[in-house]
Amino acid sequence: MKPAPFKYIAASSLDHALSLKADYGDEARFLAGGQSLIPAMNFRLARPAALIDINGLSELAGVDRSEAGEIRVGALTRYRSLERDGAFLKACPLFADALPHIAHPQIRTRGTIGGNLSHADPASELPALAVALQARMRIKSLTGERQMVASEFFQGLLTTDIQPDEMLVEIAFPAPAARTGTCFMEVARRRGDFAICGVAAIVTVDEQRRCVQVRLALCGVGDGPVDASVAASSLIGQQANGEAIEAAAAEVQGMIAPSGNVHATPDYQRHIAGVLTQRAIGAAFQRVGDAA
Numbered sequence: 652m653k654p655a656p657f658k659y660i661a662a663s664s665l666d667h668a669l670s671l672k673a674d675y676g677d678e679a680r681f682l683a684g685g686q687s688l689i690p691a692m693n694f695r696l697a698r699p700a701a702l703i704d705i706n707g708l709s710e711l712a713g714v715d716r717s718e719a720g721e722i723r724v725g726a727l728t729r730y731r732s733l734e735r736d737g738a739f740l741k742a743c744p745l746f747a748d749a750l751p752h753i754a755h756p757q758i759r760t761r762g763t764i765g766g767n768l769s770h771a772d773p774a775s776e777l778p779a780l781a782v783a784l785q786a787r788m789r790i791k792s793l794t795g796e797r798q799m800v801a802s803e804f805f806q807g808l809l810t811t812d813i814q815p816d817e818m819l820v821e822i823a824f825p826a827p828a829a830r831t832g833t834c835f836m837e838v839a840r841r842r843g844d845f846a847i848c849g850v851a852a853i854v855t856v857d858e859q860r861r862c863v864q865v866r867l868a869l870c871g872v873g874d875g876p877v878d879a880s881v882a883a884s885s886l887i888g889q890q891a892n893g894e895a896i897e898a899a900a901a902e903v904q905g906m907i908a909p910s911g912n913v914h915a916t917p918d919y920q921r922h923i924a925g926v927l928t929q930r931a932i933g934a935a936f937q938r939v940g941d942a943a
Contacts, residue, residue, distance in 0.1 A: 654692035658701040662708060669793040669818060671703050676815040681705050683727055684762040686754070687770045711765070711820055714739050721787075723823045726765020734759065743824055744938075745784065745851055748835035749776045755843045765819045768804075771811050771875060774845035776837065778805055778876040781822065783851035783868035789821040796820075805875040828864075831855040832938030834931045837870070838923050840914045846871040847915045848923040852883075852931035854891055856939050862886045865899075867928065872909040872920050879903045883932065891936035900928040 662668035672679055678700040680688060691697040705711065711727035714736055722742050724733070730753055733739055733746055740747040753759055753767075753776055767777045768788070781788075781801035788804045790797050790813060804812050813819060827833070837849030853866035865883040868876050882902035889895055909920035 652693050654689075655695055655698045657692075657699055659704065660701060661704040661706075665708055665710065665791070665820070666793065668703050668705050668708065669791065669816070671701070672818065673793045673816040675701050675703075679703055681766075681769075681818060683766040684729065684758075685766075686758050686762040687766065687772070705818075716742065718823075720826050721823045722826060723821055724764055725821055726763065726768075726819050728764050730759035730762050730764065730767075731756075733764070742826060743784070744827075745780050745833045745835050745853070748833070749780055749837075749849075749851070752776055752835075752837055752839070752843075752846070752849070764822065768822065769811060769813060769819050771805055771809050772845070773808060773873055773875050774849075774871040776835070776846065776849055776851075776870055779849060779851045779868040779870035780835065781824075782876045782878050783853055783866045783880075784824050785866070786825075787823040788819060789823065790817050791820045792817045801876075802878050808874040810875075827853075828855050830857070830939055832935040832940075834934040834938065836927050836931045836934070838927065847912075848872050848909075848920050848927060850924065850927040850931040852928070852935040854886075854932060854935040854939060856890075856936070860890050860936075860939070861888055862891055862936075865891070865932070867899075867903070867932070869903070869907065869924060869928075872907045872924055877907055879906060879928075882906050883928075886932070891932050896929050896932050899932060900925040903928045 680699040682702045682704045711725045713725050715723040786801040833853045835851045837846040849870040851868045855864040865886050867879040867883045883899045904925045909917045911917040
C-alpha cells in the first residue's frame with residue numbers, strides 16, 4: 652500500500668507544468684485532486700517517475716459564463732465548487748442530478764472535473780455527461796493547443812486522446828436550447844459506488860412538444876461513455892411518451908454490450924439500461940413542461 656519511488660515537482664505556472672510534461676512525457680502524471688491517481692499509485696497500478704502538482708494553478712479553476720452560448724469550466728474546478736454554484740447548476744441542470752452520485756463529500760471536495768475526464772473511467776458519470784452535452788475539450792501543450800468534441804476525446808477503457816505532452820485545461824458546455832429538459836439517473840450497489848449503469852438524457856421539443864433533438868449517453872455499460880443518441884432518434888417528430896420511449900429503450904438495449912462485473916451480469920446491466928432510459932427520457936420530457 653505504498654507507491655513506487657517518484658519525483659515530486661510543484662508547478663509554478665501552466666507553462667512550467669507543460670514544460671515538465673514535455674520533458675517527462677508518459678513518465679509523468681499531473682496531480683490535481685489525486686482521488687483516482689493516488690490509490691492507483693498505492694496499489695502500484697500506476698508508477699509515474701514524476702508527479703507534477705498543478706494545484707497552485709488557480710487560472711485553471713472556475714466557471715466562465717462570459718461567452719454567449721456556452722459555459723466554460725476550468726479543468727481544476729472541484730466537484731464541490733460546482734455543487735455550490737447555483738448559476739452553473741441552473742445553466743447545466745444535468746450536473747445537479749449527477750454530482751450527488753459521485754463518490755462521497757470528502758472526495759467531491761478534492762476531486763476535479765479535469766482529472767475525472769482525463770482518467771476516463773467507463774463507470775464514471777462525468778464522461779457520459781460530457782458526451783450527452785456535446786462538450787468541447789480544450790487541450791494544451793507547450794507548443795500549442797487544440798479542441799475536440801467529447802465523443803472523440805474518449806478512446807476506450809481509461810484512455811483519452813490526450814498526448815504525452817498535453818493537458819486538458821478547459822471544458823466548454825453549450826448553453827441549453829429553449830424548451831429543453833434534462834435528466835440523469837443511475838443504479839449503484841451503494842450510494843457513492845461506481846454506477847452499474849447510468850443514463851444522461853437531454854430532450855428538446857418544439858411548440859407542439861414534439862421532439863426535435865434527443866441526446867442520450869450511458870456510463871458503466873461499455874469501455875467508455877456510450878453515445879446512444881442514435882437509438883433515441885426514433886423519437887424525433889413525436890412526443891416522448893408511452894410506446895415511443897419503450898421503443899427507444901429497446902434500441903439502447905440492443906446496441907450496448909456490457910461486460911458485467913462482480914455486482915451485475917451483462918443481462919442485468921442491459922435490463923437496467925432499458926429501465927433507466929425509459930425513466931430518464933420521460934423525466935427529461937416532463938421537465939420541459941415544468942420549466943416552461
